[in-house]
Amino acid sequence: MLEPIHVALGSLNIATLAPMLIAIVGALSILIIDLAKGGLHKSLYVMIALLFLLLDLGALVDFGGVFLKNGTILGFFDVMLMDGIAILSQIIIVVGSMLFIPLALTSKRFHEYDYPEYFALFMFMIAGFQFMVATDNLIMIFIGLETASLALYTLIALHNRSKSFEAAVKYFTMGALAAGFYAFGSMILYAISGSVEINQIATIMAEDHYRNIGYVLLSMAFMIAAFGFKLSMVPFHTWTPDVYEGSSAALAGYMSIVPKIAAFVVAMRLFEFLVHSGVAWLQVILYIGVVVTMTASNIWALVQSDVKRMLAYSSISHAGFVMAAILIGTTQSNTGLFLYWALFSFTNLGAFTMLWVNRQKNLIAGQSSDHPYEKFSGMVKTMPMAAVMMGLFMLSLAGIPPFGLFWGKMYLIGSAVSSGYTVLALIMALNSAIAGYYYLKLIVFMFMKEPIVGYDQYYFMNASLSLKTIIGIAAVGTIFAVFAVNPLLKVITLFVYNSGY
């Protein structure tokens, strides 16, 4: 007969669940409101989602204060782990989501926003991502990852075009395979260490001096495959352009930011203790992965004829660029990762929102995709302001000073140089130069070419006040990043350093 176990409620530290619970309560209240009175306008659900995200952000900022005073907060038998990188990444996740959700208030009617379930699933997805980053328990990471991914597949499919179903099915099959890889990789880690917590696994492995290094490397191969799918590292990137093309532009922009920062944080927790312990094999694999991802996706982006696919390949290249931070693994590079991603989320969401406002209901005659380059030709003559905005986001993505991403790129390349990765820094710089070509190609189309008669009716078809506001916020974030970089860096360094990365 087992003795009943008594657990003091205080020792659970339930407060560590607060940010995720707020998102879940938001999702449930959206569902309950729909049950009580159906057929309400989507703006109500957008506002409820925004409200709960704001509360979520407040809770996170509060946790940030507690973290800086008392250090890492543990809860639920050490399953929940609120350290600096968990708090930082959750802030990026929630802010990215807050910038995304007003994009539902389009002037055209879209199928998915008629369902309150869309917003509920969206909030569940955020809770999933938050669970994924705020733990170092392999079980919890798996659950968070899958909660978020399953919600995301549904969100893609709700767009109700045959391309979006195709995208959802492709993403689903890839995601299911990645889940299998993740489960098998963590099984091997469990077999050699008898624990499912990353920090304990690291301690046990260091104690027996990496006796089982062959098995560790095997499990890391599976983990790299699993997170390669989620982070769209080459050669696991094949789904990315198709999925981005098939889903709505707004969701594609969201997918290029929020799921990836969550996966980056988990990759950081998993790989860095091995990189630090001098496991050369993992370093070599990550090195090759980073270089190939950056270079190959840049070359594919050059030959795209559709702006959305070009942006999809460019976001793969940016992910490879940031993955270099995990390879380098110093405090400076990890700080650079968060700085880069914070700046990238503004710029990239702005670029995708520009596609979203120019979204037409049906395909342009004679074109097979929504946003061919020709659609934007001569845009400066018909829509000067929009062309300038799009040009601004493109220049920032290309890393032209003084716009946002330049500072992120500079800091990351600087961290590569200062930890001795000179060749890597050179490759990173060269890739930024190659990437400049395809961003400038769009600028050339917008500013140098003559407008094609009849295409101007496709501009701003989908625009509304809230979409324009989001573009404005993204533009302000991109232009004035130069003033924000220094204080941002101070805060991020404080958080990253104090959580030991």
Place this chain on the structure above:
Amino acid sequence: MAITLTHYLVLASVLFVIGLIGVMRRKNLLMLFFATEILLNATNIAFAAISHYIGDLSGQMFAFFIIAIAASEVAIGLGLLIVWYKRTGKIDLDQMNSMRG
């Protein structure tokens, strides 16, 4: 012959490889879902066996969560499959080629 942990792990690895080959080779979506189930359940066997041999319960907990996640994954997958079938009348992965480049 006594059955040891190694036997279970070999069984799990063989099943995993069968599932992996299934995911890569199968063009029928339904068969592909079966293959992912085999993939995840192979891991379950290994988790349960390891957990029993080292006397730690967290592996069995992991197995339970994998079962739950596999079930919800199939629920979503079949939902997508049904919509896709209603639209096109096919469940073949090779037919999904409207996007290229």
